[in-house]
Amino acid sequence: MTPHDTKGAAADSFDPLRPKLIRVAYRMLGSVADAEDVVQEAFIRWMGTDRAAVREPEAFLRRTVTRLCIDQLKSARHRRETYIGPWLPDPLVEEEPDEDVTLPLMLALERLSPLERAAFLLHDVFGVAFDEIAATLDRDAAACRQLAARARNHVRQARPRFRVEQQHGLEIAQAFFAASRTGDMTALGAMLADDVSVHSDGGGKRTAAIRLVMGFRHVMKLHKSLAVLFRKYGSHLLRTGFVNGLPGFVTMEGDGEIQTTALEIADGRVVAIYITRNPDKLRHLSALH
Known part of the structure; x- marks a missing residue:
């Protein structure tokens, strides 16, 4: 042989x-x-x-x-x-959520x-x-x-304490994208839990918060600043779906790089926002360009 x-x-x-x-x-x-x-x-x-x-x-x-x-x-x-900064696993974007390993x-x-x-x-x-x-x-x-x-x-x-119905989760993700990119702080604030947190992984290669952003007031302040950048440089929605089992979306940002956002939802409110910006973790999503 x-x-x-x-x-x-x-x-x-x-x-x-x-x-x-x-x-x-x-x-x-x-x-x-x-x-x-x-x-x-x-x-x-x-x-x-x-x-x-x-x-x-x-x-x-x-x-x-x-x-x-x-x-x-x-x-x-x-x-x-x-x-x-915060470490996040590489994002897997799928049509159906893997609820066993979010x-x-x-x-x-x-x-x-x-x-x-x-x-x-x-x-x-x-x-x-x-x-x-x-x-x-x-x-x-x-x-x-x-x-x-x-x-x-x-x-x-x-482990997820509250199962979010798939379509409802995607609707929240779509509404979150629209509110955060247009700067509609009233709509955005209505989606957030009081103890909401932002985990942003840039890996030192793209701009990202190097610590967790904790609490409603601080998260709203961050998104007010981001909305200015989104309006100035653009943020294009590539697709919605489930990012590591959570409702979320993939965007092309103003710097020409992909970004993923995943939303952890409990009782109808967003309790955590996970943003992956490190380009090393996003190469497998290049086909979405």
């Missing part, structure tokens, strides 16, 4: 699983590029594996990807600690150890049995249950 034949045979069994593996890797890492790199590394390893001896390719590859992600998280933790939950996962994150995601989100998780993490099943339970306690507050 030639190397080309080997690669082709490996791809035939790997490629149908690639979307699932990328989903696991992205939920672990919060980075589209890093997830794709990890999955490609798993494919390279798959080519060198005695595939005939693997009884369950999906479980084998999920285990490989998870272990690679855990290794990646060790270096990622240092990068997050030195990151300029943006607030992904931020909560950042506070977990890599093993806790893996145990929680594999079991609670992807439905993997603890026996497989034990083999993946090289721990016994009881220890993996404890890891998942500890993680569950840490992230409980980040």
Whole structure:
């Protein structure tokens, strides 16, 4: 068998699983590029594996990807600690919301150890049995249950307490875009909760608040200033949708760069605004230009 034949045979069994593996890797890492790199590394390893001896390719590859992600998280933790301003995961923009892993939950996962994150995601989100998780993490099943339970306690507050009907969420997102860009502060203020916050991720590469903006008064003051810039330089709506499971929209801003905005909504009011401006995190959305 030639190397080309080997690669082709490996791809035939790997490629149908690639979307699932990328989903696991992205939920672990919060980075589209890093997830794709990890999955490609798993494919390279798959080519060198005695595939005939693997009884369950999906479980084998999920285990490989998870272990690679855990290794990646060790270096990622240092990068997050030195990151300029608030860190947000790369935005995934979809037609339908993924309500299992919303943006607030992904931020909560950042506070977990890599093993806790893996145990929680594999079991609670992807439905993997603890026996497989034990083999993946090289721990016994009881220890993996404890890891998942500890993680569950840490992230409980980040799970959505109020399900927002999809169409209603999109309508709020559209109204938020219109009010914020035209400077209609009355309409904007009516949408915001008293304890609303703004999380803006520019990564030191585009202008963004380097700290969280907390509270109704401060958020309104920020948007008054932004409205002046929007009117002067423009802000074009590319699409509405669900950004990491939250209602939101993608815009082309006056500097020629894409931006995403996601809105966390509770009791009909916006309680948090997540804005991603770091161009490194938006490259996968370039097709929306």
